[in-house]
Structure formats: structure tokens, C-alpha cells
Amino acid sequence: MDAPPIDELIRDGDSATISAWLDQASALEIADELQRLDAADTGWAFRLLPRDRAMEVFELLDTGDQQQVLDGLRDDRVIHLLEELDPDDRARLLDELPAKVANRLLGQLSADERGLTALLLGYDDESAGRLMTPEFVSLRASMDVETAMAKIRREALDAETVYALPVLDDQRHLIGITGLRSLVVADPDTKVGDLMTTDIHSVHTDDDREKAARLVREAGLIVLPVIDSEERLVGVITVDDAMAVLEEEETEDFALHGGHSPLRASYLSVSALSLARARALWLMVLILAAALTVNVLQIFEGALEQVVALALFIPLLIGTGGNSGAQASTAVVRAMALGDVRFSDLPRIVWREARVGLLLGAMLAAAVFVPVTLLFDAELAAVVSLTLVCICTWATIAGSALPLFAKRVGVDPAVFSAPVVTTLVDATGLVIYFAIASVVLGL
Amino acid sequence: MDAPPIDELIRDGDSATISAWLDQASALEIADELQRLDAADTGWAFRLLPRDRAMEVFELLDTGDQQQVLDGLRDDRVIHLLEELDPDDRARLLDELPAKVANRLLGQLSADERGLTALLLGYDDESAGRLMTPEFVSLRASMDVETAMAKIRREALDAETVYALPVLDDQRHLIGITGLRSLVVADPDTKVGDLMTTDIHSVHTDDDREKAARLVREAGLIVLPVIDSEERLVGVITVDDAMAVLEEEETEDFALHGGHSPLRASYLSVSALSLARARALWLMVLILAAALTVNVLQIFEGALEQVVALALFIPLLIGTGGNSGAQASTAVVRAMALGDVRFSDLPRIVWREARVGLLLGAMLAAAVFVPVTLLFDAELAAVVSLTLVCICTWATIAGSALPLFAKRVGVDPAVFSAPVVTTLVDATGLVIYFAIASVVLGL
Structure with missing residues (x-):
């Protein structure tokens, strides 16, 4: 049986049906439904829960969604919830709140729990110390x-x-x-x-x-x-x-891999405006980088005027470069996340990826040569094929090496992901394309 | 202390140092190092392990790497390892082997273990039944x-x-x-x-x-x-x-998100040829789809000949469309993987993403209008700005809806990822661009 869409029930204001559903649903089902609500409704729905279930459900929410719940509760219930949380979960949640609110809440906790929480908050946000529980049996x-x-x-x-x-x-x-x-x-x-x-x-x-x-x-x-x-x-x-x-x-x-900042709560509970905010900066940076492609093409405007057909292959060539770069960077970023590769593997990785890129480029070149010859001519086909080989090789090298360098200088390697690699490879790909075209077509 | 690069030691054939290292390293460290070796060396290095440690290490390897180890061992040791594995791990490994080999090995197991394994192998590969252990205390x-x-x-x-x-x-x-x-x-x-x-x-x-x-x-x-x-x-x-x-x-x-088939073992233990194989099909399919962009541009070749400057913005426009589509698809694919959204949320998601796309497109349009006006003219700036608004809105809608439809028809939603969405948005983006250009510039 599918869970009833509690968001619709809430919009209908049918609190009898909601209460009946809350009585028979498991804590996890309730938590899942809460995470699908808009921020404003989350607090409202949470207040319908009987006290004894509320804690169970609260513990199962993501930190961002927990915060939305707290926003809708009176201080005494907030304190009650915080008091019951494990110290590590409590520290994580307090850390997300504005410092003023967090300090006020911390001050209202019992001395024991406050001590444990303060201890954990003393460790860095992303550290093992913050994640641990100090309550163990030895x-x-x-x-x-x-x-x-x-x-x-x-x-x-x-x-x-x-x-x-x-x-x-x-x-x-x-x-x-x-x-x-x-x-x-x-x-x-x-x-x-x-x-x-x-x-x-x-x-x-x-x-x-x-x-x-x-x-x-x-x-x-x-x-x-x-x-x-x-x-x-x-x-x-x-x-x-x-x-x-x-x-x-x-x-x-x-x-990061998809080119946006991580959301701090579940997808559906985040507003459209917050979604846009999480993506805006990246798109701006990427379009600035893409402005480079306009400049590159301006340099080659003369060649384009002579052979307009060259323009027809631009999306295909830079698209393919972007795709093979994205393939390489995804593989390396994931291997890094799993701890399978490290910076010292750079030469080995680049050498492997260069061979992979060459192989793939050659395969694609072979595939497009005949059709382009038939539709246009052999010279243009040669330009496109040669460009594919060079772009694929270059893109796999760049896509695999950039994440390793990123980590080396302290940037999250996942940043060197599909969109970023694609944009970087675009401009250089165009230079390669027109350089080859100039030589082969004698422009 | 960093673990010594065992791959180099093996190449040097320094078996005394290797044995010394194997004696003091933990099973997990050994497993990590084994996964960094080429397929051929994995089996060789594994055979250096004392029998009592071998099992511990073997259990920590990924299935693909376990298989490489088995390839290098004599049958009696293979049987010994298999016999000691938990039934669920054994079933998973046997399933990866060629059917003939798996059946031969299965036949050599003790009756008890064979029974348990056969039971698990009766469940589908991707099922909970295959993952469970039948050995529990109730x-x-x-x-x-x-x-x-x-x-x-x-x-x-x-x-x-x-x-x-x-x-x-x-x-x-x-x-x-x-x-x-x-x-x-x-x-x-x-x-x-x-x-x-x-x-x-x-x-x-x-x-x-x-x-x-x-x-x-x-x-x-x-x-x-x-x-x-x-x-x-x-x-x-x-x-x-x-x-x-x-x-x-x-x-x-x-x-899938990076546009390649999953590898079956650790990144470094897979050969360059296997890497190329995992990516070739996708690149071929994507370049076939990209061929559409050539056709679209051919239709608009007349417009391009009249205003060559239009060509200069092609990479920037389709790049931005691809990026905003990738952002939307990543967010939705991840939310689906976490169980946060389902197909019935489609209208809600598309409505949100359309607003997000409109917002982002408007922001980018505002950012490029003045520079393009200064460098070229106001008419071209209007074309580029309008196109950005339309492409961003369209790309976020397509990027968010496609994964949901994919799952509906039984395709892994992760397939509708950066490269696929990008390629699909490219061709339609060009149509939007030239349609707007025709109207505004009166071509």
C-alpha cells in the first residue's frame, strides 16, 4: 500500500484522517512524509504528533528538516526534543542553527547534557570528534x-x-x-x-x-x-x-558533480528560490568561463566566414569532448571518494586515461569519417575526425588530472565535475578544431 | 605513516620487504593495496599472504577484485576460500563467475554450504533475498x-x-x-x-x-x-x-551519471581497454544524438551565412543549457535515489523547476545583455538574452522530468544524467536560438 499523500491531506485540512494515519504509520513513514512537505507545513504537521512518537520521528529527520521543525515549535518543546537527542546528533543540529539561537538553547539544557554537547561542539564541524558519542562502555x-x-x-x-x-x-x-x-x-x-x-x-x-x-x-x-x-x-x-x-x-x-551547491534539506522541502540560489553562483561562473569560447570563436571568425560548414560541427565536437572529459572525471572523482586512488597515482592515471581517450577518439573518428565525407567532403571529414581524436585524448587527460590537482590544493575534487570539465574543455577544444582546420583546409 | 606502495615493491620483486609489510599491516590495509594492483599482480600478491590472513583480506575485497584473486589460485585454495565465506557473500561472488566455473565450484562445496548457497542463488540478483543471510538466531x-x-x-x-x-x-x-x-x-x-x-x-x-x-x-x-x-x-x-x-x-x-557503464572492480585494477569499453557505447550513442545538432545547424545555414556572429554564441548558449539541465537532473536523480520523490510528484517538480529555470535564465540574461551590447550590438544582445531565458527554463524542465519518466518505464534514472540531458538539450536549444534570431533580426 502506498502511503497516502499527507501533503494533500494537510492542504485539505482533514485532521481526522491525518491523525488516523499518524496512529498506524511507522516513525520512518511519518519522517519520510514530513520531508516531502514545504518548510511551512513541516512544523504544522509535526505538532499533530503525539509526544511519545514525536521524538522517534524527529531523530529520523535530516538535520535541515529538523531545523524546519524547530522553527515551528515553542521553546519548551524544542528544549524537550534537544534534551532527548544523543549528544552527537544534538551537536550537529545546534551547529546548523544561528549562533544566538544555539547558545540560548544550549543554556537551557541540563548541566550533564550541556557538558557533553559543549565537548563535541569543541571539535571541528567535519571531524571525527564531532561525529562520535562520548557515552560508551569500556x-x-x-x-x-x-x-x-x-x-x-x-x-x-x-x-x-x-x-x-x-x-x-x-x-x-x-x-x-x-x-x-x-x-x-x-x-x-x-x-x-x-x-x-x-x-x-x-x-x-x-x-x-x-x-x-x-x-x-x-x-x-x-x-x-x-x-x-x-x-x-x-x-x-x-x-x-x-x-x-x-x-x-x-x-x-x-x-557538486551536477554543478550546484548541496541543499541543506530534502529536495521537496526546499523552496524554488533556495534551489535557484544553490545553482546561481555555479551557472554564473560557468557562463563567465564560457565567455572564453566567444573570444576563441571571434579569433577564428575569418575562417568561419570562409567555410560556414565549420560552424555546423561545433556543438558535436565540443559536446563529445565534454562527454569524454565528464566520463574520466566521474571515474576518478568516485575512485578518490572511495579511497582507491591518491595524488601519487597521477602519472599512472594520466597515462591510462590518455590511452583510453586515444582509443575512444579513434573509434569515434572512424565512425564519423564516411558519413561526413558523403554529406560534405573528405577534407572536412578529415578535420572533424582528427579533431575528435585530439579532443577526446585531451579531455580524458584533463578530466582525470583536474580532480587530483584540486584535492592537492584543498578543493573538493567533486567540483571538477561534468559541468566544469565540460566548460574548460569547450574553449580548448575550439582552438584544437580551428588549428586543425587551418592546416588541413589551408585557411 | 603512508602505506608503502606495494605495487612498486612487487615490480621490484622484493619479496622480503613485502612479507615484512604483510606481517605488520592490517587486513584492511592489505585489501586496499591489493585493489590498487593490476589484475595480473593481484593474484600473485595474494598468494604471498599466510593462509590465516588470506581469508580476512579476501572478505574485504570488492566482488570484482575477489574474482581476479580467484583467477590466480589453484582450485583447492579457491574451494577453501569459498567454503569459509558467508553464504550471501559466496552467492554474490559465484554469480559473477562464468556459469560453468560457478557450477563446478558449487559442486565441490560441502553439502551444508552448497544448500545455503543454492537457496540464495535462487533469488534474483538484485533482490533482498540474495542479500540476506539465512543463518540467524530467532x-x-x-x-x-x-x-x-x-x-x-x-x-x-x-x-x-x-x-x-x-x-x-x-x-x-x-x-x-x-x-x-x-x-x-x-x-x-x-x-x-x-x-x-x-x-x-x-x-x-x-x-x-x-x-x-x-x-x-x-x-x-x-x-x-x-x-x-x-x-x-x-x-x-x-x-x-x-x-x-x-x-x-x-x-x-x-x-551512469558521468555517462559510462559501472566498472566491475576498483578503478586502478581495471585495464585501460576495459575502461574504454565501459565508455565507448555511451560516447557512440551520444555522438549519434549530437549528429542532430549538425542537421539543425544545416537548416539554419542561411541565417549563419548572413550573420556569422550568431555562431560565436553557440557554445556558450548550449553549454549553459546543458549545465542548467544537468543541475536539475542531478538534484532529481539524487532525490529519487534517496526515496525523497516519486513519479506522482512530477507536476510539483516540473512547476518548481520551471520557476527555478526562469529565475536563473533571467539572471544570466541580465548579466550578459550589457557586455554583448557593447561588444556587438543591442539586437544580438537581445537574441542571446532571450535565448538564455528560454533555454534555461526548458533545460530545467527537461532535466527534472526525464529521470522521473525514465524510472516510470523501467530505465535507471541515473542514465538521464549530465551527458544525456546535455546532448538532448543541445539540439532543441539551437532551434530555440535560431527561431528567436529569425524573429528579432528579421532573417
Whole structure:
């Protein structure tokens, strides 16, 4: 059964049907529907939720949508929601709010929760420290299983997870990790030290949160320990938070890749004006870059006047250059995001991509030579074919190398994406085209 | 410390240093390095691993890279590796191998493992059934905690996870789920039925695996139950497998989005020829579509001969159209992948995007009008500005609507990506341009 379109129900003001639906829907279904509403309606619909469900639903919303909900609530409900959130989720949300609002709200939290949140807010926005929860259960290697289980029972309620348990020495240094499963299966007298593995993955508080999240995915972890500069354990990152970060980072990569700034909330809950704002800057920059193509063509205006037919192939040639550049940059950007390639691979990548571009260019040249000869003449066909070979080779090299250089100088490689590579390749492609035309046609 | 470039060590044949490195590196580091090698070297390097580490490393490789490893091993080692894999991972790998090889290997597995694998292979490639593990621990609502814990201890060794435990009735119907944490904390006399939640998420065996994986992420689960057509529990999907699927699906979306077929192994381990093959078909199709632009321009050759200056703006105009179309399609494709929008949202989306396109087009038109007037004349500036408004509006509408229609007819929406939208918008953009030019310039 499809969920009923709650947005339509809200427009109809049919609150009886809405309440009936809210009663039987799961928290996730409600969260999904809320994210499809306009910003103004999100707060309204959220207030219809019974208090006990509200928290469950709130936790499942994206940060941007959470913010829209808070905008529509009275302060006492806002505080109630914030108080119940896990410290890491709370820090993330507060960070999105205007500093004045965030500070006011922070001041109204209970001392305990305020302390935990302030601790996390002390770490950089994009760091592993910000992503971790400081509420975990740790064990000692010298404990026996019975003692360990007693400690877990005492502390389980406050901890975000107890399924993977870090083992510490006297200085709170991480020396191993064990799973609740091992403890449950083991004999009560066994020492924790005999159950733990020392082949542990961990990150530092100031490591990039994306790196941490990727490590969780690659190693198939449910918990990743976070250590400070003195190698002491200060928190753990849970798999659900890692998944959320990867989703966010990938959404960001997609957005940059498509040539717009990432949206801060779900697509449908963002207004048309905000959509336009997220895209305007890029389009302006790209059209400025494209102005270069006008200048290049002006230089070759004489050649164009002599052979108007040259103009006919401009969109096809620069389009193909853009496409093969986009192919190369997409492959490399994705490989970088997955950690498969790094800057030192540059020569190897460029050499591979140059061969790929040459192969593809030759294939396309062979495909167009006969049709162009028949429709126009062999000379023009030679120009177009030769240009395809050169443009494809150049575009794959540029498309693969630019993301690597971008990262090197601290720019998100996803920026060197389809639209940017396309625009850059356009102008140079035209120069190549007319240079070849001048030689072959003797202009 | 950066990992030493094992690929260089291998080329140097320095097996002492390699062995030393293999001894101190973690399984994940080794897997990462293996994925950076050429196909031929992967098998060679893998054989240097001590047997006990080999399995750990093998499990961390992508399916495509696993296959390259198997190609380089003798049958007995292949069987040994396969035997140790979890049934779901084994099914995924066998599915990638040529049918003849897969059947031969399947025949050499122990009867138990063969049965489990054959069961999974019976489900469709892209289904939740294929992704699940049939090895799980289930409880009954009437059990007390002590009995439940005893059952868990007995069965824990064979199960992939015991942290989330499905609760079944007498017909193996899923009626609730509980966590090992709740059991550990609870009094031994408590009934499982009092500890379980009935607000459960589940999928059917023939549901799409991406839908299942997304549910794991959205709801923050560590285990997702899978039920058959008679609503009986037949397996569970674990969070690590869900993360792997999301990575694969997102890599696929990225690839399609950049206009090439997805690679089946890591970027660096794929040969230049395979890279070219993954891109060739798309480039051919796109250049065929681009041939349309040649025809369109031929129609307007007369106008071009009269006003050669019109040619100067072709790359800028169709480039901008392509960029704004790519922005819209990226946003919608991503929102679809995240489950934020569906086909019924089409009118709402098109209406939003039309306004966005109009806004952006007007902004760009305002930006170019004065410079073009100064460099050329006001009439040409009017043509270019008007064209920008029309092209941007049209491109955002097409870019947002095409992915929705694609999904409707069963095509992956990610296909309607930057290169495809760009190429489609190019030809129509030229028609718009010359139509406006004819009217304004009176050609």
C-alpha cells in the first residue's frame, strides 16, 4: 500500500484522517512524509504528533528538516526534543542553527547534557570528534567476563551501543576491542583480555569524519573508537552515524558533480528560490568561463566566414569532448571518494586515461569519417575526425588530472565535475578544431 | 605513516620487504593495496599472504577484485576460500563467475554450504533475498530471558549476528524484534515478548536490494528481517552488507551519471581497454544524438551565412543549457535515489523547476545583455538574452522530468544524467536560438 499523500491531506485540512494515519504509520513513514512537505507545513504537521512518537520521528529527520521543525515549535518543546537527542546528533543540529539561537538553547539544557554537547561542539564541524558519542562502555583486559557483564548491565542504559566494547589500559589507552557476543558465549571466568582482538581500527578526534565513516564501511564495523592526541579513548562512532555521514557526503558529491551547491534539506522541502540560489553562483561562473569560447570563436571568425560548414560541427565536437572529459572525471572523482586512488597515482592515471581517450577518439573518428565525407567532403571529414581524436585524448587527460590537482590544493575534487570539465574543455577544444582546420583546409 | 606502495615493491620483486609489510599491516590495509594492483599482480600478491590472513583480506575485497584473486589460485585454495565465506557473500561472488566455473565450484562445496548457497542463488540478483543471510538466531515471545540466552549461546557461532534477534510465532511469522542488549540487561525471568518491539521494519525476499539497504540506513538498523511470500522469516540483512550495497549502487549511479557503464572492480585494477569499453557505447550513442545538432545547424545555414556572429554564441548558449539541465537532473536523480520523490510528484517538480529555470535564465540574461551590447550590438544582445531565458527554463524542465519518466518505464534514472540531458538539450536549444534570431533580426 502506498502511503497516502499527507501533503494533500494537510492542504485539505482533514485532521481526522491525518491523525488516523499518524496512529498506524511507522516513525520512518511519518519522517519520510514530513520531508516531502514545504518548510511551512513541516512544523504544522509535526505538532499533530503525539509526544511519545514525536521524538522517534524527529531523530529520523535530516538535520535541515529538523531545523524546519524547530522553527515551528515553542521553546519548551524544542528544549524537550534537544534534551532527548544523543549528544552527537544534538551537536550537529545546534551547529546548523544561528549562533544566538544555539547558545540560548544550549543554556537551557541540563548541566550533564550541556557538558557533553559543549565537548563535541569543541571539535571541528567535519571531524571525527564531532561525529562520535562520548557515552560508551569500556572494559579492562584484566576483568573477567562476569565483572564485565555486570559493568555493561549498569551502564547500558546511557550508552549508545554496547555491542562492540573497547578495552583500555590504566591510562585509558585503547589496547583492544571485543564484542558483546564473545562475552555472552564465553565462560564467566574468562578474562576480557583473552576475548579481545588487538587488530583494531581507530581514528583521531581531528581526523576527517568522512575518512572515519569510510573506515566503518570498508572494515564492516559497528563501532569505531576515537582517540585524542594523547592516544586516549574519548568516544566511539556508531555505524548508523557513519552511514548518515556517507549519505550526506555522497549527496554533496552528487550536487557538486551536477554543478550546484548541496541543499541543506530534502529536495521537496526546499523552496524554488533556495534551489535557484544553490545553482546561481555555479551557472554564473560557468557562463563567465564560457565567455572564453566567444573570444576563441571571434579569433577564428575569418575562417568561419570562409567555410560556414565549420560552424555546423561545433556543438558535436565540443559536446563529445565534454562527454569524454565528464566520463574520466566521474571515474576518478568516485575512485578518490572511495579511497582507491591518491595524488601519487597521477602519472599512472594520466597515462591510462590518455590511452583510453586515444582509443575512444579513434573509434569515434572512424565512425564519423564516411558519413561526413558523403554529406560534405573528405577534407572536412578529415578535420572533424582528427579533431575528435585530439579532443577526446585531451579531455580524458584533463578530466582525470583536474580532480587530483584540486584535492592537492584543498578543493573538493567533486567540483571538477561534468559541468566544469565540460566548460574548460569547450574553449580548448575550439582552438584544437580551428588549428586543425587551418592546416588541413589551408585557411 | 603512508602505506608503502606495494605495487612498486612487487615490480621490484622484493619479496622480503613485502612479507615484512604483510606481517605488520592490517587486513584492511592489505585489501586496499591489493585493489590498487593490476589484475595480473593481484593474484600473485595474494598468494604471498599466510593462509590465516588470506581469508580476512579476501572478505574485504570488492566482488570484482575477489574474482581476479580467484583467477590466480589453484582450485583447492579457491574451494577453501569459498567454503569459509558467508553464504550471501559466496552467492554474490559465484554469480559473477562464468556459469560453468560457478557450477563446478558449487559442486565441490560441502553439502551444508552448497544448500545455503543454492537457496540464495535462487533469488534474483538484485533482490533482498540474495542479500540476506539465512543463518540467524530467532526467539519465541513465550521464552524467558534465560532460555533465550541459552539458545543464543548455542547458535551464536553459526549466525552472522546476534545483536538484533527476530521473535517468531509458531508459523515462523515475524511478530517482533529485540536486541541482545535488552536481554543482557533484563531479569532472567522476563519473557522475550515483554522486551520486544512490534514496530518492526521488514522486506520481502523479492524486494529490491537497494530498497532494503536504504531502509537499513534510514531507520538506523543493524539487522533487517527478510520474509517470504507467506510472511515467514527466511533471513536477515546485516548492516555491513547494506552499506556495501549502497556503496555499489551509488558507484553505479555516479558512473551512469558521468555517462559510462559501472566498472566491475576498483578503478586502478581495471585495464585501460576495459575502461574504454565501459565508455565507448555511451560516447557512440551520444555522438549519434549530437549528429542532430549538425542537421539543425544545416537548416539554419542561411541565417549563419548572413550573420556569422550568431555562431560565436553557440557554445556558450548550449553549454549553459546543458549545465542548467544537468543541475536539475542531478538534484532529481539524487532525490529519487534517496526515496525523497516519486513519479506522482512530477507536476510539483516540473512547476518548481520551471520557476527555478526562469529565475536563473533571467539572471544570466541580465548579466550578459550589457557586455554583448557593447561588444556587438543591442539586437544580438537581445537574441542571446532571450535565448538564455528560454533555454534555461526548458533545460530545467527537461532535466527534472526525464529521470522521473525514465524510472516510470523501467530505465535507471541515473542514465538521464549530465551527458544525456546535455546532448538532448543541445539540439532543441539551437532551434530555440535560431527561431528567436529569425524573429528579432528579421532573417
